[in-house]
Amino acid sequence: MGSTITEKILAKHSGRKKVVPGDLVNAEIDVIMCHDVTTTPAIDMLEERSIDKVCDPKKIVVMPDHFIPNKDIKSAEMVAKIRRWVKKHNIENFYDLGRHGVCHALLPEQGHVTPGKTIICGDSHTSTHGALGAFSTGVGSTDLAAAIATGELWFKVPETILFNLTGKLPFGVYSKDIILYIINRIGVDGALYKSMEFKGSVIDELTIESRMTICNMAIEAGGKAGLINPDQKTIDYVKSRTNDEFELFSSDEDAKYEKVYDIDVSKLEPIVAFPSLPSNGKKVSKITENITVDQAYLGSCTNGRIEDLRVAAQILKGKKIASETRMIVVPATTEIWKQANKEGLLDIFMDAGATVSTPTCGACLGGHMGILAAGEKCISSTNRNFIGRMGSPKSEVYLGSPATVAASAIEGKITDPRKYLLVT
Amino acid sequence: MIGKAHTYKRDHINTDEIIPARYLNMDQEKDLALHAMEDIDKDFLNNVSEGDFIVAGEDFGCGSSREHAVWSLRGAGIRAVIADSFARIFYRNCLNNGFLAIESKGVADKISTKDEVEIDLKNGLLKNHTKNEEYEFIPLPDFAKKMLDAGGLLNYIIKNK
Numbered sequence: 327m328g329s330t331i332t333e334k335i336l337a338k339h340s341g342r343k344k345v346v347p348g349d350l351v352n353a354e355i356d357v358i359m360c361h362d363v364t365t366t367p368a369i370d371m372l373e374e375r376s377i378d379k380v381c382d383p384k385k386i387v388v389m390p391d392h393f394i395p396n397k398d399i400k401s402a403e404m405v406a407k408i409r410r411w412v413k414k415h416n417i418e419n420f421y422d423l424g425r426h427g428v429c430h431a432l433l434p435e436q437g438h439v440t441p442g443k444t445i446i447c448g449d450s451h452t453s454t455h456g457a458l459g460a461f462s463t464g465v466g467s468t469d470l471a472a473a474i475a476t477g478e479l480w481f482k483v484p485e486t487i488l489f490n491l492t493g494k495l496p497f498g499v500y501s502k503d504i505i506l507y508i509i510n511r512i513g514v515d516g517a518l519y520k521s522m523e524f525k526g527s528v529i530d531e532l533t534i535e536s537r538m539t540i541c542n543m544a545i546e547a548g549g550k551a552g553l554i555n556p557d558q559k560t561i562d563y564v565k566s567r568t569n570d571e572f573e574l575f576s577s578d579e580d581a582k583y584e585k586v587y588d589i590d591v592s593k594l595e596p597i598v599a600f601p602s603l604p605s606n607g608k609k610v611s612k613i614t615e616n617i618t619v620d621q622a623y624l625g626s627c628t629n630g631r632i633e634d635l636r637v638a639a640q641i642l643k644g645k646k647i648a649s650e651t652r653m654i655v656v657p658a659t660t661e662i663w664k665q666a667n668k669e670g671l672l673d674i675f676m677d678a679g680a681t682v683s684t685p686t687c688g689a690c691l692g693g694h695m696g697i698l699a700a701g702e703k704c705i706s707s708t709n710r711n712f713i714g715r716m717g718s719p720k721s722e723v724y725l726g727s728p729a730t731v732a733a734s735a736i737e738g739k740i741t742d743p744r745k746y747l748l749v750t
Numbered sequence: 751m752i753g754k755a756h757t758y759k760r761d762h763i764n765t766d767e768i769i770p771a772r773y774l775n776m777d778q779e780k781d782l783a784l785h786a787m788e789d790i791d792k793d794f795l796n797n798v799s800e801g802d803f804i805v806a807g808e809d810f811g812c813g814s815s816r817e818h819a820v821w822s823l824r825g826a827g828i829r830a831v832i833a834d835s836f837a838r839i840f841y842r843n844c845l846n847n848g849f850l851a852i853e854s855k856g857v858a859d860k861i862s863t864k865d866e867v868e869i870d871l872k873n874g875l876l877k878n879h880t881k882n883e884e885y886e887f888i889p890l891p892d893f894a895k896k897m898l899d900a901g902g903l904l905n906y907i908i909k910n911k
Binding site for chain 2: 350363364366367370371372375377393397398400401404448450452464465466467468469471472475480515518548550691692693713714715719
């Protein structure tokens, strides 16, 4: 019996030849990513217990992102504490304001993700990095503190669900639509405690960035991780970002899966997830009601990368967003911001009447930089539409692809993006 | 351990509902407690007494990894969450804090708000004193028991160093 990529990486990192689902392992952690919100309590926990050492400063990558630029005094104190901690422990990988970005976009961009690594962060969307063939999972502050101190963490080896995606992705349908479709099909706890593995000709065709969008939202189906077996695209991407050596792990042909979904994407449409669960996806052609939007939000660790901005700019070029709608564009990292500026995308957004912000998690989680009032609706390229997620508990968030967000901004209501993509 | 139940007959109560992100610039239990559940249950704080339990349906604690969710509930006096099932990170966060998360199928339909419930860890039983019923729960793994006894993951690690 073969093993899945998840089992192979966990076996390697716990010094075992083979592990099977259910095994409790203590795995070595290669990358410990730290952002502002969950790291500050972890630092306190360690200091309260007089644990004054970090396992290895080189393993730790620190990037405040949730409430930056500091949204208030309390947030400022949090980041100030992190700065002191980084200095004290000689942590070199520190991305402060000016080099900043949303952690899950920044980590791979800056070459910290290589295939076969184990990665943790005090953030549920850490599943993103499985797109490069790593085992990457979100944890809380206590786990984060334990990993910082010991360089290890306990895991129950999860079962794996395989999603085999075949067919041809239709025009105007993106990886965001694929993952919204999958979450709709299996539910927000459809992969609870499980590792989700994505493969097939559709995945092969996707860019690395599009793959990240899919793995990013594995947690929205309850998944522990979302992984894609590395291929030449992975190797090329990683080698363009780092000189570090890495080992490739892939699932065996005869690996044991808890379940296999064969999905033909040929008839897929743009999907919009209605409030208040990411699983409330509807095909855009089936939306008969007029859903006016007060805000269109393009950004986040799910869809704030350069290819997302390019698609939105293609739709918005020479157009104006609706007079009753405001649009906020948040490039996910400083590098993406600069690249978008170089390509003229930021001008396109601002000429259309949108505003462009500095990278931040910001309004995606209702922090700052675009909070919704009671009764307001937002079409968003982000990952969650829970009650109160982007502001007032009486506001509503609809999730869609960057193309859907851009088209909806133009019309001031939730709109099928395909008609705007046809016009050249 | 005996407490009064606060039942939410709902699945997928997520961490944004337990403690909204706008309060994540704080991390002390007493501060977070003031806002626990406020977006879905305005009366929560008024109704909770020290030692009470939350009872809910499937997938309790889904969403964000914020441990603040556990801290806000504990700060409000909650001593355990009893649910049909838990989201993974929330469950981990509970154990890592030495906070009880008890899994028992169908519990949201069986235990009503204000029921007096006893958690019998030794025998793996929930005893509903109000309704005079007993329900089994999925026993905690040995490793989790040791962590609970130690008062959480970090204390467990220090103890076993």
